[in-house]
Amino acid sequence: xxxxxxxxRILAKEIxxxxxxEDDRAIAFEDINPQAPTHVLxxxxxxxxxxxxxxxxxxxxxxxxxxxxxxxxGKRGIAESGYRTVLNTGRGAGQSIFHLHxxxxxGRGLRWPPG
Ligand code: AMP
Ligand code: ZN
Numbered sequence: 252x253x254x255x256x257x258x259x260r261i262l263a264k265e266i267x268x269x270x271x272x273e274d275d276r277a278i279a280f281e282d283i284n285p286q287a288p289t290h291v292l293x294x295x296x297x298x299x300x301x302x303x304x305x306x307x308x309x310x311x312x313x314x315x316x317x318x319x320x321x322x323x324x325g326k327r328g329i330a331e332s333g334y335r336t337v338l339n340t341g342r343g344a345g346q347s348i349f350h351l352h353x354x355x356x357x358g359r360g361l362r363w364p365p366g
Contacts, residue, residue: 252298253298253350256298256348256349256350257348257350258292258294258298258348258350258352259298259350261278261280261294262278262294262296268280268281268283269281271291271323272293272319272322272323274319275296276295276296276297276312276315277293277294277295277296277312277315277316277319278293278294278296279291279292279293279294279319279320279323279355280292280294282354286356287356287357287358287359287361288357288358288359289323289324289327289329289334289355289356289357289358290354290355290356291320291323291354291355292352292353292354292355293316293319293320293323293352293353293355294350294351294352294353295312295316295351295352297312298350299350299351300349300350300351301340301341301346301349301351302338302340302351303340303341304351305351316353317336317353320334320336320353320355323355324355324357327357327358329357329358332357332358333357333361334355334356334357334358334361335354335355335356335357335361336353336354336355336356337353337354337356337365338351338352338353338354339354
């Protein structure tokens with residue numbers, strides 16, 4: 252657990268969140284400021300600041316986050332209509348919480364390119 256990290260505190264249950272999924276490697280919860288009807292964050296249990304901080308050993312974990320996103324999309328009924336998984340890296344790309352997380356967005360049309 253990283254001191255002062257909001258997502259580590261959610262993982263430690265010090266701060267509540269609307270949980271969607273929990274397993275041995277990751278959790279998923281509703282984004283507090285949803286940008287789409289489905290906006291879920293998939294978060295590894297281990298504190299990793301961002302994609303610049305992963306190594307080859309983390310390949311399976313990164314894949315796991317995507318698989319969890321696909322499972323949630325299936326359960327939400329948006330697998331066919333379409334959804335997007337997003338991993339913001341660095342402030343310039345919109346990362347505001349420096350505990351790696353994957354956004355799952357769907358339930359509405361999503362434009363391309365993103366802003
Ligand atoms: P990013 O900007 O990619 O770092 O994403 C951080 C996301 O965390 C944003 O979409 C926020 O709305 C979301 N967020 C911030 N605080 C909380 C919280 N307490 N519970 C759930 N989501 C949060
Ligand atoms: Zn953390």
